[in-house]
Amino acid sequence: MITITAVITAKPGKEGVMADALLSVADHVRAAEPDTIDFFVAQDRDDPCRFTTYERFTDEAAMDRHNGSAAVADFFAIAKPILSGEVVLVTADELSAKRG
Template sequence: MITITAVIKAKSGSEVTMRDALLAVATHVAANEPETIGFFISQSEDDPRVFTTYERFGDKAAMDRHNGSAAVATFFGIAKPILDGDVILVTSKEVSATLR
Protein backbone atom coordinates (compact mmCIF):
# COMPACT_ATOMS: atom_id res chain seq x y z
CA MET A 1 0.00 0.00 0.00
CA ILE A 2 1.27 3.47 -0.89
CA THR A 3 0.05 6.53 0.99
CA ILE A 4 0.21 10.26 0.57
CA THR A 5 -0.29 12.65 3.45
CA ALA A 6 -0.76 16.28 2.43
CA VAL A 7 -0.95 19.31 4.69
CA ILE A 8 -2.61 22.23 2.94
CA LYS A 9 -3.06 25.71 4.38
CA ALA A 10 -5.53 28.13 2.81
CA LYS A 11 -5.31 31.89 3.00
CA SER A 12 -7.62 33.47 5.55
CA GLY A 13 -11.16 33.70 4.19
CA SER A 14 -10.58 30.90 1.65
CA GLU A 15 -11.40 27.97 3.92
CA VAL A 16 -14.76 27.17 2.31
CA THR A 17 -13.31 27.34 -1.21
CA MET A 18 -10.48 24.99 -0.23
CA ARG A 19 -12.83 22.58 1.54
CA ASP A 20 -15.18 22.49 -1.45
CA ALA A 21 -12.29 21.89 -3.87
CA LEU A 22 -11.04 18.99 -1.74
CA LEU A 23 -14.54 17.54 -1.49
CA ALA A 24 -14.82 17.66 -5.30
CA VAL A 25 -11.69 15.49 -5.51
CA ALA A 26 -13.19 13.07 -2.96
CA THR A 27 -16.37 12.83 -5.03
CA HIS A 28 -14.31 12.06 -8.14
CA VAL A 29 -12.29 9.43 -6.27
CA ALA A 30 -15.44 7.69 -5.00
CA ALA A 31 -17.00 7.56 -8.47
CA ASN A 32 -13.96 6.88 -10.65
CA GLU A 33 -10.98 5.44 -8.77
CA PRO A 34 -11.57 1.92 -7.45
CA GLU A 35 -7.79 1.50 -7.00
CA THR A 36 -7.75 4.41 -4.53
CA ILE A 37 -8.38 2.47 -1.33
CA GLY A 38 -9.06 5.51 0.84
CA PHE A 39 -9.23 9.29 0.52
CA PHE A 40 -9.64 11.14 3.80
CA ILE A 41 -9.93 14.89 4.35
CA SER A 42 -9.57 16.59 7.73
CA GLN A 43 -9.86 20.23 8.76
CA SER A 44 -7.99 21.45 11.82
CA GLU A 45 -10.07 22.33 14.87
CA ASP A 46 -7.38 24.79 16.01
CA ASP A 47 -6.90 26.52 12.65
CA PRO A 48 -9.69 25.98 10.10
CA ARG A 49 -7.35 27.14 7.33
CA VAL A 50 -5.34 23.89 7.69
CA PHE A 51 -6.48 20.76 5.89
CA THR A 52 -4.90 17.32 5.87
CA THR A 53 -5.53 14.60 3.34
CA TYR A 54 -4.58 10.96 3.78
CA GLU A 55 -4.71 8.94 0.60
CA ARG A 56 -4.25 5.16 0.26
CA PHE A 57 -3.45 3.47 -3.04
CA GLY A 58 -3.15 -0.20 -3.94
CA ASP A 59 0.04 0.46 -5.90
CA LYS A 60 2.13 3.16 -7.54
CA ALA A 61 0.17 2.95 -10.79
CA ALA A 62 -3.05 3.79 -8.92
CA MET A 63 -1.32 6.71 -7.21
CA ASP A 64 -0.02 7.97 -10.55
CA ARG A 65 -3.48 7.71 -12.15
CA HIS A 66 -4.97 9.68 -9.27
CA ASN A 67 -2.27 12.35 -9.32
CA GLY A 68 -2.60 12.67 -13.11
CA SER A 69 -6.40 12.93 -13.08
CA ALA A 70 -8.36 15.93 -14.31
CA ALA A 71 -9.90 16.20 -10.83
CA VAL A 72 -6.50 16.73 -9.20
CA ALA A 73 -5.51 19.24 -11.92
CA THR A 74 -8.75 21.14 -11.33
CA PHE A 75 -8.13 21.10 -7.58
CA PHE A 76 -4.66 22.63 -7.96
CA GLY A 77 -6.03 25.23 -10.37
CA ILE A 78 -8.42 26.35 -7.62
CA ALA A 79 -6.02 25.84 -4.72
CA LYS A 80 -2.83 27.51 -5.98
CA PRO A 81 -4.08 31.11 -5.73
CA ILE A 82 -5.47 30.55 -2.22
CA LEU A 83 -2.57 28.59 -0.70
CA ASP A 84 -0.81 30.08 2.30
CA GLY A 85 2.61 28.48 1.79
CA ASP A 86 3.67 25.27 0.12
CA VAL A 87 1.69 22.05 0.30
CA ILE A 88 3.58 19.55 2.45
CA LEU A 89 3.49 16.12 0.80
CA VAL A 90 4.75 12.88 2.32
CA THR A 91 4.62 9.75 0.16
CA SER A 92 5.12 6.51 2.11
CA LYS A 93 4.81 2.74 2.10
CA GLU A 94 2.16 1.81 4.61
CA VAL A 95 3.61 -0.26 7.42
CA SER A 96 0.44 -0.98 9.38
CA ALA A 97 -3.26 -0.09 9.35
CA THR A 98 -6.04 -0.77 11.79
CA LEU A 99 -9.48 -0.41 10.23
CA ARG A 100 -12.80 -0.83 11.96
Protein backbone atom coordinates in the same frame (compact mmCIF):
# COMPACT_ATOMS: atom_id res chain seq x y z
CA MET B 1 0.07 0.04 0.00
CA ILE B 2 1.35 3.52 -0.87
CA THR B 3 0.14 6.53 1.09
CA ILE B 4 0.26 10.26 0.67
CA THR B 5 -0.31 12.68 3.50
CA ALA B 6 -0.74 16.31 2.49
CA VAL B 7 -0.98 19.40 4.67
CA ILE B 8 -2.63 22.24 2.79
CA THR B 9 -3.15 25.72 4.19
CA ALA B 10 -5.53 28.22 2.62
CA LYS B 11 -5.30 31.97 2.94
CA PRO B 12 -7.60 33.37 5.64
CA GLY B 13 -11.12 33.74 4.33
CA LYS B 14 -10.56 31.09 1.63
CA GLU B 15 -11.07 28.01 3.80
CA GLY B 16 -14.56 27.39 2.40
CA VAL B 17 -13.27 27.44 -1.18
CA MET B 18 -10.46 25.06 -0.23
CA ALA B 19 -12.84 22.70 1.57
CA ASP B 20 -15.15 22.59 -1.45
CA ALA B 21 -12.23 21.91 -3.81
CA LEU B 22 -10.94 19.06 -1.63
CA LEU B 23 -14.39 17.55 -1.25
CA SER B 24 -14.78 17.67 -5.05
CA VAL B 25 -11.64 15.52 -5.37
CA ALA B 26 -13.05 13.16 -2.73
CA ASP B 27 -16.28 12.82 -4.74
CA HIS B 28 -14.27 12.00 -7.87
CA VAL B 29 -12.19 9.41 -6.01
CA ARG B 30 -15.33 7.76 -4.63
CA ALA B 31 -16.94 7.56 -8.09
CA ALA B 32 -14.02 6.81 -10.38
CA GLU B 33 -10.91 5.49 -8.60
CA PRO B 34 -11.35 1.91 -7.37
CA ASP B 35 -7.60 1.57 -6.76
CA THR B 36 -7.57 4.55 -4.43
CA ILE B 37 -8.45 2.57 -1.32
CA ASP B 38 -9.04 5.54 1.00
CA PHE B 39 -9.13 9.31 0.59
CA PHE B 40 -9.65 11.25 3.80
CA VAL B 41 -10.02 15.03 4.11
CA ALA B 42 -9.79 16.73 7.51
CA GLN B 43 -9.96 20.36 8.65
CA ASP B 44 -7.84 21.46 11.60
CA ARG B 45 -9.89 22.21 14.72
CA ASP B 46 -7.62 25.05 15.84
CA ASP B 47 -6.86 26.53 12.42
CA PRO B 48 -9.75 26.16 9.97
CA CYS B 49 -7.46 27.27 7.13
CA ARG B 50 -5.35 24.10 7.51
CA PHE B 51 -6.44 20.85 5.90
CA THR B 52 -4.94 17.39 5.87
CA THR B 53 -5.54 14.66 3.34
CA TYR B 54 -4.58 11.04 3.78
CA GLU B 55 -4.65 8.91 0.67
CA ARG B 56 -4.09 5.15 0.27
CA PHE B 57 -3.36 3.50 -3.08
CA THR B 58 -3.06 -0.15 -4.09
CA ASP B 59 0.18 0.56 -5.96
CA GLU B 60 2.24 3.26 -7.63
CA ALA B 61 0.21 3.06 -10.85
CA ALA B 62 -2.97 3.87 -8.90
CA MET B 63 -1.23 6.80 -7.23
CA ASP B 64 -0.01 8.07 -10.60
CA ARG B 65 -3.51 7.77 -12.12
CA HIS B 66 -4.94 9.74 -9.20
CA ASN B 67 -2.27 12.44 -9.32
CA GLY B 68 -2.66 12.73 -13.10
CA SER B 69 -6.46 12.92 -13.02
CA ALA B 70 -8.48 15.88 -14.22
CA ALA B 71 -9.97 16.14 -10.72
CA VAL B 72 -6.53 16.74 -9.18
CA ALA B 73 -5.64 19.22 -11.95
CA ASP B 74 -8.91 21.07 -11.31
CA PHE B 75 -8.15 21.10 -7.58
CA PHE B 76 -4.73 22.68 -8.07
CA ALA B 77 -6.15 25.28 -10.48
CA ILE B 78 -8.47 26.39 -7.67
CA ALA B 79 -6.01 25.88 -4.80
CA LYS B 80 -2.82 27.50 -6.10
CA PRO B 81 -4.06 31.11 -5.92
CA ILE B 82 -5.46 30.64 -2.41
CA LEU B 83 -2.58 28.68 -0.83
CA SER B 84 -0.83 30.13 2.16
CA GLY B 85 2.63 28.62 1.80
CA GLU B 86 3.74 25.36 0.26
CA VAL B 87 1.77 22.14 0.34
CA VAL B 88 3.60 19.62 2.53
CA LEU B 89 3.53 16.14 0.96
CA VAL B 90 4.73 12.89 2.49
CA THR B 91 4.67 9.83 0.25
CA ALA B 92 5.24 6.60 2.17
CA ASP B 93 4.94 2.83 2.16
CA GLU B 94 2.32 1.76 4.67
CA LEU B 95 3.67 -0.48 7.42
CA SER B 96 0.48 -1.13 9.36
CA ALA B 97 -3.24 -0.34 9.30
CA LYS B 98 -6.14 -0.99 11.63
CA ARG B 99 -9.39 -1.58 9.82
CA GLY B 100 -12.92 -1.36 11.24
